[in-house]
Amino acid sequence: MRQASTRPAIAITTGEPAGIGPEISIRAAWAMRAQVNCVLLGDAAFLALTASLIDPDIQLAALSVQALRNGGLPQFGPSRICVIDVPLGAHVVPGVLDPANGRAVLATLDLAVEGARAGWFDAMVTAPLQKSTINDAGVAFSGHTEYLAEKTATAQVVMMLAGETASATAPDTPDNVALRVALATTHLPLKDVSAAITRDGLGRVIDIIHHDLKNKFGIAAPRILVTGLNPHAGENGYLGREEIDTITPALEAARARGIDARGPYPADTLFQPKYLMDADCVLAMYHDQGLPVLKYATFGRGVNITLGLPLIRTSVDHGTALDLACAGLGQADCGSMEQAIRTALQMVDAQRASQL
Ligand SMILES: NC(=O)c1ccc[n+]([C@@H]2O[C@H](COP(=O)([O-])OP(=O)(O)OC[C@H]3O[C@@H](n4cnc5c(N)ncnc54)[C@H](O)[C@@H]3O)[C@@H](O)[C@H]2O)c1
Numbered sequence: 001m002r003q004a005s006t007r008p009a010i011a012i013t014t015g016e017p018a019g020i021g022p023e024i025s026i027r028a029a030w031a032m033r034a035q036v037n038c039v040l041l042g043d044a045a046f047l048a049l050t051a052s053l054i055d056p057d058i059q060l061a062a063l064s065v066q067a068l069r070n071g072g073l074p075q076f077g078p079s080r081i082c083v084i085d086v087p088l089g090a091h092v093v094p095g096v097l098d099p100a101n102g103r104a105v106l107a108t109l110d111l112a113v114e115g116a117r118a119g120w121f122d123a124m125v126t127a128p129l130q131k132s133t134i135n136d137a138g139v140a141f142s143g144h145t146e147y148l149a150e151k152t153a154t155a156q157v158v159m160m161l162a163g164e165t166a167s168a169t170a171p172d173t174p175d176n177v178a179l180r181v182a183l184a185t186t187h188l189p190l191k192d193v194s195a196a197i198t199r200d201g202l203g204r205v206i207d208i209i210h211h212d213l214k215n216k217f218g219i220a221a222p223r224i225l226v227t228g229l230n231p232h233a234g235e236n237g238y239l240g241r242e243e244i245d246t247i248t249p250a251l252e253a254a255r256a257r258g259i260d261a262r263g264p265y266p267a268d269t270l271f272q273p274k275y276l277m278d279a280d281c282v283l284a285m286y287h288d289q290g291l292p293v294l295k296y297a298t299f300g301r302g303v304n305i306t307l308g309l310p311l312i313r314t315s316v317d318h319g320t321a322l323d324l325a326c327a328g329l330g331q332a333d334c335g336s337m338e339q340a341i342r343t344a345l346q347m348v349d350a351q352r353a354s355q356l
C-alpha cells in the first residue's frame, strides 16, 4: 500500500447532482483515502450534506481554486477528502433533472482539466453526467470523451472500456481475464457510422491504442484484434464492402508500422476465449457493437478510459441511474467508481515508469 505522503492526487468530478454521481464519488473517495488524495469537484454545501447522510464520520476539507492557482495542491493526510466548491445553479431534487445545473457540471470538467494540465492532479476521474441535461442547458454535448478532446485541443481520442471478467456473468470466459474494448467511433448515430470510418482515421485510432497501451498500461507489445463493421465481416463483400475497402487496408498499413493489429473478425464470434486469451484489446467499430459485450461480462466493475488525451481520465461503466437516486442513498453500487480510481492510479504509475 502507498504511504500517505506519496498518495497521488486525483480530481473527481461528481457528475449530475440529481443522479448517483455525488454519492458514489464520496463513498469511493472515503473508502480509498489511504491510497489516494481524492479532490471532489462539485457544490460544497450539497456534497457536505450528502456526506453527512452517508456517514457522519466522513471528514471533508475545503480547498479554494485560488489557493491552487497560487501554490498548487497542498499536502493532505488520509483523514479527510478534499472538496473544491463549484456552485450549482439550482436546488437538487434526487432523480429530477434540472438544466439550471448543467453548466456547473461542465465547470467541474473544466477545472479538472485545468488542474490535471497544471500538475495539481495526477489524473481525473469522472462520475456520470446526464448528456441530455447539458444539451438542455444550451451546450451541444455528446459525451465527456468528445468534450475533453475539444478542451485539450486533441484531434483524435479513443474511448476504451475495460473490466475483469467473472464466470458468474460470462460462464464461458475465463475468470479474471482483463477484457478491453475500444471503439473506432464514439457517440455517433448509427446512420453516420460507416461514413465516419476511414482508412486514415482507423489508422490513427490504432496508433493511439498501441501507444497508450504501451505507455499508460505498461504492455510492451500490444495485440489488437479488430472487428468488421458488417455481419460476418462483410461476407467477402456480399454483406458490405467496408472490410475490403477500408478496414483491411488500414490494418495492413498498421502492421507495416510494426503494430500487431489483426482482423477484421466477425464481431459476433470474436468475443470467445480462444481469441481473447491472445489479445490486449478488441477494437470494435461502434458503441453498441462493443460495449454491450463488455458490460455484460463486467458491469459494475468496468472502467471507461479516454485514450489519446494529454492527461489521464477514467470513469465509471454506468450512467446517472436516476431511478436509484430517487430511491434514496445506499442503492447504488460504487464498485465501478472505485475501479475507475484504481485504474487511474495504475495508469499514473505506468506512465511514470514509461518516462524513466
Ligand atoms: N460516464 C458517464 O458520464 C456516463 C456513462 C454512461 C451513461 N451516462 C449517461 O447516464 C444517463 C442514463 O443512462 P442509462 O439510463 O442508459 O444508464 P444507467 O447506467 O444510468 O442505468 C442503467 C441501469 O443500470 C442501473 N445502474 C446504473 N448504475 C448503477 C450502479 N452504480 N449500481 C447499481 N445499478 C446501477 C440503473 O439503475 C439502471 O437500471 C444518460 O444520460 C447517459 O448518457 C453517462
Ligand SMILES: N[C@H](C(=O)O)[C@H](O)COP(=O)(O)O
Binding pocket: 142, 143, 144, 145, 146, 291, 304, 315, 316, 317, 318
Ligand atoms: N459511452 C459511455 C458508456 O456507455 O459507458 C458513456 O456514455 C460515457 O461516455 P463519456 O465518457 O464520453 O461521457
